[in-house]
Amino acid sequence: MSSVDLKIVLVVLVTLAAYTVVASVIPQVESEVPMDIAFGAEVTPEELVEAGETIYRGAGGCVACHSESPGARGPNLLTDYRGEGLIGERCADRVPGLDCKEYLYQALVRPNDHIVDDYPPIMPPSDRALSQPQIWAMVAFLQAAGGEVTVTAADIPDEPGVATAPAPPPAPEPGAAQLADAPDVFRAQCVMCHQVGGEGGPIGPPMDRIGARLSEEELRLAILDPEAVIAEGYEDMAGIMPPNYGEILTPDEIETLVRYLSGLH
């Protein structure tokens, strides 16, 4: 190996070493994996708050936006906000008809329902990444910030991942539509936002008895062009339903959906 070769190798190694050292001396942060948690019937508020804080400051990724910085992307939660106090103090007054616990839960799983003034609707639903026990633990932690923790084991579903709400919808009437009867395409594409028989996501209008309200043609239009007619009471959700079902579903799948929905009376 000539001296030129040695110099080249040296330049390469020194350059690599410099980058490796620079990347090693700055603060080292490893991403956190949300740990599955489960609470027994005797869980205490303190245990819930502790678990919630761990998620809030770690794997939940909350502090990236809800920081104490004046220019933060989301409203401050753990400091006074516009003279209204910490989140635990002001949560009960945010939305009429919702108590603190209900509001916080909804703010986590359907964050765009109640956007705080002057903030963009950028928060993703927490239930896509976190389990129900994790979400309820965060609710408890946020309540504890200036307020009283009212979350109990009764609020938390036994099985992680099963969507629950503080005020669950009433059980379907006997003979009413059941999600189990829905075709695969409905369960794959629609159920995350639309409920049938009390099951499914609450983002869009429930599909129970939709066949009595809309004709087949109207149903087809609603699938292919969701913006054409917005269901009453769901104006805030306009734009959420993907407009490209005409591209991602086959004609057969669309017709399957139309037939199924038109049969829901």
Add this chain to the structure above:
Amino acid sequence: MSGRIGGFSPRALGAGFLAVAVTALVAWPLAAQGYTPPMYGQDFPLVGSRVAVWIAAQVHLMFAAFVLGVPMFAVIAEAIGIWGKQERYDRLAREFTRLLLVAYSATAIWGGLLLFLLTTLYPGLWAYLSEIFRFSMWVYAALFFFESATLYIYYYGWDQWKKGRAKIAHWGMGILLNVWGTIVMFIANSWLTYMMSPPGEVTPDTAPAQVQFWSAFANATWMPINIHRLIANAVFGGSIVAAYAAYRFLKAKTPEERAHYDWMGYVGNLIAIGTFLVLPFAGYYLGREIYEYNQQMGITMMGGFMSWLWIVQAFLIGVLFLAANYYLWIGLGRIPGGERFAPYTKWMLAVLIIGFIVWATPHSIIANREELAAMGGTHHPFLGVLGVMSAKNTAVNAMILTTFLSFLMYRRANKVPVVPWARTGTLTQGILMAVCTVVILFYGVYGYFVPAIVRIGFSVYQVLAVLFTIVAVLVLDVLISRGATSRGEIRWGEMPDRAMYALFVLMVTFTWLMGLMGFARSGIRQHWHVWEVMRDTSEHAATPALGFAAQVISVCTLIFLAMIAFIFWLGGLVEKSKLVPEEEVDPALGPLALKGDGDASDPGLDPGLDPGLDPGLQPVPGT
């Protein structure tokens, strides 16, 4: 090339082997009806499954960038040779196409390794992806045959089709080679971007058979990644060419060789830096699409646990800007008239350093309690102001403009314009640069006084101002230089050795940066194999910290550079074995041994490698 097995070259065998392997592995989960593969295989020894796949994927990607970037370089060089009637460009294109032959094998080898690691270490993920993308995987493997065949025709037909329409057709083969390569890259990009941004309708409960193919293929980040990688490959190809030239320059024995490789290094660096200046805009597009797709992912990338990564990136890009400008400034020393620009370089250096500092200032970082206490709050009282995007955008645009100015000085150094409006034109160029600077600074400062949503839009104005200025000033410069007289020819070959080492720093930095960005792109998925669809439940689910990532990236870079060095050496060896008369070979040392130092570019050994001999073919100023 020798070493054919059963009539097939190693590349063809590699491609065929990979095609069969992909087909078999895709068919496997389908054929074994009722069998559900385990999510994970046995952990890889010593380094673990994650690092094993990481290294295989990253080194494969580096070679893929090389074999996609260099054909772009070759086709551009050949076109200049044809239409610019400058034969040395044609020889340059050929010289690099020869290296591609071996590089394809390395790419296929690492691709095969990656494939087998994925199928054995992550069988669950592989079965999931192959069920969605099986059709595109078959097409992907089949395209290797077309790509390999086109490459062979392109390289081996160089002497056959060198005149008239045949030469144009040959150039067309080069274009076709790029088309195949681009399609291959686009297909592979769809798989990895699906993992990053699956369509919104896909949930953990969605069976892969129910995922619509085109919806998954053309996912939210597919096209931004395609564009970003296309440009980045050109940058990478140029930097490798420049480093190769630097190596040959340093080993050259004659002034002619030094002149040739000095010129080659300049051309490679020009392409690398020229395309690199566009890369931040492609990166901005990609970043914006990531935010559009999922705010949380975007925030994790820029302000979450990965926020420090951008400080390291800023450090690397600062080095790139400094090294690129340093190379150009040193180059002025071998251009008659270049000395008149020397006094300005210190001010340009100041702009680059200040820009470097601003860009490397952290802002939205996750700090621990001790760090918060040390800063006196969530942001540093002084540096926190510099860490925001307004300051950073201003800094990077100023650095781009400064680098362009260096290039402009280089172009103008030995020219004496003769057009009557030359003075007005130069003045106009100056005014354009000044106005652009004012626009950049204005929006940079104004950004502090408006809401974030408005501030983000300002970066577009800054970028447009810089792009417009670069294009307008360059067009003006071309017009001003028409018929210009020369203060003297560029003294190619009279470049100090230290400039060549700057080219090596550039190449290593580009390679390392590619590894870092690969980590960023993949790492923002965090503990998801497929974002919010398939969770990583293995022991390697947590994305490692930067220090560990840097070690892996350095190992990948070392592996890649060692193999590239081998390919360069091998390429030279083949040339020698073809050109050295048999009587000069020492039988005791084997057929490939050479007399003397054995440098492939020794005059007389390879007429194609010493184009600097003919003074009439010396590069003209500013080319």
